[in-house]
Amino acid sequence: MFLGLPWKFYFSVLFLFLFTVLPNGLLLNLNINNAPKVYLPEDAPSVVIDGEVRRYFPSDQAVLLLFEGVALYSDGFVTAFNQLASTLAANPLIDDVMNITTQDHIHGTEDGFLVEPLVNVKALEKTRPSARKARVVSDRFAKNTLVAADGSALSMLVIPKPIGSSLERLALEDEILADVKAARLDGYLTGMAGQITTDVAQMRSMLRDNMLFIPATTVIGLFLIWWLFHRWLAVIVAGVVIGVVVSSTVAFYVIFNQPFNLISSIIPPLLSALTVAALVHLFNALHYASKRGLTGPDRVNSALREVRRPAFYTAMTTVAGLSSLGLSPIPPIKVFGLISATGVVLIYFVVIHLVPNIFSRFDYEPWPNRKTGLSGLDKLVSKLFRVGVRYPLYVVGSIGLLFVIFVPQVGNIVVETNLQEFFYPSHPLRKSTQHIEEKLVGTASLDVVFKAAERGGLKKPAILKEMRAFQHWAESLPEVDKSISMADFVEEMHWGFNAENPAFRRIPDNPALISQYLLVYDGDDLFDFVDEEYRITHISLNVNVHGANALSELMGQVRQYLGNRSLDGVEWEIAGFGRLFADQEDLLVEGQVKSLFGALVLIFLLMFIQWRSLGGALLCMIPNLSPILLIFIVMGLFGLWLDMATAMIASVAVGIAVDDTIHVYHGFISRVKQGVSPVVALVKTYRQAGRAVMTTTIILSAQFIVLTFSEFVPTTHFGLLTSIGLIAALLFDLLLLPAILIIIYSRHPAVVKQEPLFTKRSNGGDDGGV
Structure with a gap:
């Protein structure tokens, strides 16, 4: 029955099938690595000098095990302790193990000095536990490193060989714990710390977040699509497209041999949210075309005429915001920006050039017109928009005054990164350290x-x-x-x-x-x-x-x-x-300035090209700079640090937030150029685009809000602040943008004719939807 269909349909189905299957094979080779050196350029002075030092001396990135309990200096414990050290030292991934039975001890003799183990397991019968404790506690090198000052705890320092993968570090920690248990010393183990342990804790958080948030954001997005449109075809296609976009984009880390780390782990929920947002604009246009009685190819062509151009520029502005992170000198942020920008290009290609071919074949039934979902959003959009149109000076003045009051809070932002503070106080790593x-x-x-x-x-x-x-x-x-x-x-x-x-x-x-x-x-x-x-x-x-x-x-x-x-x-x-x-701090500040400036310049240029108007480009920047400023105000007001995660928020948020402005302004300016009065143009634009703007913000915010349930503080802050920025962008698009447009176009003759729109309705008649 499909033989007579256009070739584009077959191509679309084949593409979606292949890019659902093929990336999964590549992802098996994903290099998960969150080691500290990953976050610095290879030619950074600190990396160079550290590499030189490690050619001669052991790594300072180790695992420290703390043991406490009774009889720590007894024959039985010391023997088991030494056997554990020998077992660990035999591990091919471990370079050295230091504890009281392997540590050198220098002491005097009649004719000079002697170097021997601090506690010699071969001569335990010659010493008593109390003497061993006294000797260990008094040792210059062991005190406060291998033994507590009061002798109540012993430690074992495990120094691994250079490990290039965080998964290998995770496996090593599991092996160490297994060896401790096999030695029957797990009951004495009261803490683990060190750089390796911190990296593994971050890795566990990342794996947990991915297992939780990738399906959660997908399910939320699909549920919201069903709730809004009650169209199973839309839900099924959305699920396939999300899978294609996310898996294909992450596969670029394998193709380009880049490490996948905590920064990279934000890509799946981010692209899932952006994919759903792009689909909502298409589905919204299909819904309107369906209300006009169009079906199949006619319905799809009508929808594409409405969304293709703004979808292209929204994709490009999002690409600009994300790719500006490529200016960061910190490799994971740079790679995140470039690869996620590539993912946005893929979203545009799939949603605008492939998905319509599927709907041309199957979308003949009318889209449901429910009183819930879309209609409820229409009312909310109308109420917010009405305020901006009727009271433009009050809206602009009030928002401006609030910014003047709170902008000084931006100066309170602290550029800081603290790996311990990345975990909540109740986290085992924090308590153990x-x-x-x-x-x-x-x-x-x-x-x-x-x-x-x-x-x-x-x-x-x-x-x-x-x-x-x-x-x-x-x-x-x-x-x-x-x-x-x-x-x-x-x-x-x-x-x-x-x-x-x-x-x-x-x-x-x-x-x-x-x-x-x-x-x-x-x-x-x-x-x-x-x-x-x-x-x-x-x-x-x-x-x-x-x-x-x-x-x-x-x-x-x-x-x-x-x-x-x-x-x-x-x-x-x-x-x-x-x-x-x-040294990451200086790079972090440099990257923040470069990426945000780069994002704003690129987005401004794209909008200037789109509108062919300097004024139009500047006007569209106003409601999108405001959310970024609000994010920084919130950070300063509540003491949220500018760190690895929050450093990306401004560029990501401005790239996403401008999308809705483009859809609104495109609808408005297109109608004004066709001779429609500015007020009527605003009314018609918000009737159609306002729903999509509200919908995409709800979907994006809901999917980013999920990130606040992370056990990893930077991920929580990223989700929270991005949601705040997106919601603020929505409010500015529904309040500030129409107010600015009304002020600018208030001298237009048609505005005078529509003057009743600026007053409350005295009857139940239709005033055009304002």
Whole structure:
């Protein structure tokens, strides 16, 4: 029965079928990676220096396990603890495991010093638990890192090899927990923290959100389409189109070998919402064509004449808003903007060029005209629009006054990123990290790297003394809990060599003696802090702050201190996770300015091209700049940070919000050019486009509101603020835009003839729908 149908129908069906099936195969190879380096350009100074440091020393991104309970120093526990460390060390993904049974301990002997395990499991019969506890607690390196100051808790630091995928990190954490359980130590495990653990917690949140929000936003969109149009054909087609758009767009991450991360996870609900919004405009036009008695191809052609041009420009403005994020120097935001913009192009192609072919074949039945759904929206649109038309000066003046009052709140916006604050206080990660930091030291880290010009240059007493002076200064800061360097090892060896006399726990003045100490040292831990040529070393700082601003301030103090010191022949630099994280802030601000400016310029140019009028383009920008300003006011008023997620809101919201303005202004200006008076043109435009504007905003807001149920704070803020921006854009389109148009066109002769429209109706007659 389909043989006589136009080829476009077959092409549309084949395209939708293929792009429903093929992307799913690609998605199996999706690289899910939320590692810190993903958020910085490869040539960023912090990435370069960190890469150099990691060629010599272990990663500072680790998993810290905290164990508490009775008999922590008993033979049974120590044996199981050591066996667990051995099991973990045998894992091919793990580089090193540190605990009290693997940590080097330096102590004095009759003829020098000896390096041996802090707790020697091979000689447990020679020591008692109380003696082991006393030795562990007094150890310079273990105290507050591997053991609580009072001995009530022990930790195990698991340092993985470089892992390029967050899914691998997730699997590694599961393996670690399984090994802990197999060792029967899970009852002692009271906390996990560290950069790997934080990344895994974010990954779990992302997976949960995707499993919850992708189907939720789809179901909400399909339900609203059914509620509005009561047309099963529309619901079925919408479901297929959403699947094609979302899966095909996400597949671009595989095609271009880009990591899929927390920023990327916003794409599915975003594109689902935009797809439904685009379909609503088409379905609304089909509904009107059906009311005029048109069927099949005639109905579809009539609808396309109404929506094709504004749909093209709304797609292009959304593309402009999203693609402007490509100006961000932060790779995940850049890739998100470009790929989601490609998804919007796909939405336009499918909705405007493929879906109509299907409706031309099957859409012959009249669209239901229910009193619920659409008619209810018509009444709400009419009430709001009526206020803007009747009281234009009051509307414009009131909105302007409110902005004048609240605009200063924008200055209260804080640019901040804090991975701990990304989770609610009740989240296990927050509680675990807080508990560990109370027992031990801060879990954030900074490395201060020193590089000597010559081999053995770091053995000089003067340099080692400068390192210790820096450590003393750093540990006096409230942000720094502890520091460790190669100078600590030299002091311990000098102390041990001199019969553990406290007066000798210092850097010796004799360089030959230092060289001799380093020569006879037969442990391993020293070389976690210095290379074998003694040309590059790092001081590890345990930091108790997690915010990018606090880390930046700390690095500023370090730079100022070291900049004022004399380090002959030695260069220094700051590295580590803390710097990687803090350096994102400058890029975040730079990206926000560039992307928002780029979005506004591109959208303005597109509207100038569309309307061929400078005034028309400027006019359409007003109701769309207002929601963006409102978003920033809300952020400043309620103390919401400008972070990775909220940095994208302005560009995303302005790209979406302008869509409704284009549909309204296109309908208005088209009718005015045909000779219709401005007031009547407004009435007819809002009768048709107002419904679609209201509908799309409800759908978009409902789907973004769902994101507020996320356990991940940035996702919650993104959903909330985007919804606020879209609702504000709707109110400005229904109140501010008609008020501005009435003021601008008030000198038009036709307005005078329609003067009764500006007064309340004295009877039940029709005043044109205002």
